[in-house]
Structure formats: C-alpha cells, structure tokens
Amino acid sequence: SQQGEEDPQALSIQEGENATMNCSYKTSINNLQWYRQNSGRGLVHLILIRSNEREKHSGRLRVTLDTSKKSSSLLITASRAADTASYFCATETYSGAGSYQLTFGKGTKLSVIP
Amino acid sequence: DGGITQSPKYLFRKEGQNVTLSCEQNLNHDAMYWYRQDPGQGLRLIYYSQIVNDFQKGDIAEGYSVSREKKESFPLTVTSAQKNPTAFYLCASSIRENEKLFFGSGTQLSVL
Numbered sequence: 339s340q341q342g343e344e345d346p347q348a349l350s351i352q353e354g355e356n357a358t359m360n361c362s363y364k365t366s367i368n369n370l371q372w373y374r375q376n377s378g379r380g381l382v383h384l385i386l387i388r389s390n391e392r393e394k395h396s397g398r399l400r401v402t403l404d405t406s407k408k409s410s411s412l413l414i415t416a417s418r419a420a421d422t423a424s425y426f427c428a429t430e431t432y433s434g435a436g437s438y439q440l441t442f443g444k445g446t447k448l449s450v451i452p
Numbered sequence: 453d454g455g456i457t458q459s460p461k462y463l464f465r466k467e468g469q470n471v472t473l474s475c476e477q478n479l480n481h482d483a484m485y486w487y488r489q490d491p492g493q494g495l496r497l498i499y500y501s502q503i504v505n506d507f508q509k510g511d512i513a514e515g516y517s518v519s520r521e522k523k524e525s526f527p528l529t530v531t532s533a534q535k536n537p538t539a540f541y542l543c544a545s546s547i548r549e550n551e552k553l554f555f556g557s558g559t560q561l562s563v564l
Contacts, residue, residue, distance in 0.1 A: 342494075368550075369550075369551065371551070371552070371553075373553075378540075378558070378560075379557055379558065380456075380458075380542055380544075380555030380556050380557045380558050381495075381542065381544075381553070381555045382555070383552045383553060383554070386551060386552060426494060426495070428495075430550045430551075437508065438549065438550055439497060439500075439510070439511075439550070440485075440497070440550040440553070441497070442487075442494040442495040442496075443494050444492070444493055444494040445494060
C-alpha cells in the first residue's frame, strides 16, 4: 500500500520561481526523506527530517513536517533549469516483527523552463 | 572513488530464464536494498539486508531471490517465477538502516 503520496503529480515553473511539493502519509513515521531522480538515473538523497523536527534547510531547499496533519512540504527557492527532475518523499514506518521499512511515494515531476 | 555500482545497465530476459543483477558498493555500508520502479511509479522494496548473511523480504519479494555473502555485494536474481519482470531496478546502501540511502544508477530489465 502507498504510504506517501506527493502532490502535485507534475509541476511546471519558470526559472527563478519557487517550487513547492507536498507529501501526505497515513501512519506514524520515524523520519521523512526527500530524494531527487533525474530521468533514467538513480535517486539522490536531499534531506531527512525526523518526526520530532518541524523544519530543516539545506541550501535552496526547505522542508517542513507537520505530524498532526501527516504531511510534509519541499520548497525549492530560485529554481534553475538543472532542478528539472522527479522528487520523491520516503517515510520510515514500522512494518511489524520489530522491523522498519522505507516506503516511497510516486513522485512529483518538476519541469523548470529556462 | 566511493560509490555503488550496478551492472549491467540494460538486461534482456528470455521466457523461463533466470537473470542476475549485480550490485557492489565500496562505501562500507552495512545496509543494502533492492527496489523496483515501474514507469510513473514510486519505488517498491523487493529485499533488504542489514548485515552479511542476513536479508528480509520487502513488499514484492515473490519471484526474486538475493544473497549477501559479502558486505560489498548484494546480487538480485529475477527468477522465471516473476511473470512481469520488465522494470527499472535500483540498488541502494546506507550506513544506518533506512536513512540517507545511496543509490546505484539502475538496471533496466526487459523481456524478449
């Protein structure tokens, strides 16, 4: 079953604008992570936010987490054409028998137009 | 040059054939993972391993098998029991389980 769901599925913006992507999830999490994937390539880890944190920054990236609403957002400021990629959220949740699992959403496809 | 290497980049499987995808890492990571990605979809976990000689099934393990005989290596075999194997397969590793995964560049598997 899909734990994290990104919204929107696709986003197209002009270079220099900000891009905001959202992730909603269903069950309690230990942490939430955002990854980026260029077409036909592997994923690259961007940022990790733990369940007791509310906001984290990394360069032009800002991630917020609202555990009461079971949602997170990824903001990319001053976007560049090179930011064009798919962005995935991943949530770590308890999967039973003392194990935890990282579950990925379907991603938001971001296009930044020069 | 540290990283995680998947090979081959493209692989074709004939009916009834088993094929093995290679994944090697020199990052000294304990945890390794195999994910499957279908077009326009997220990643689904096939198998993961927290330590040498131990591995656990993920959400879609049927039709797949793995081994973890060395810390650096985590090969995935797609068996003939997997009836719909066409997908992009991604291997990953991490220092701590389920945190900050490093991914390989993937193997595209297609059926002839």
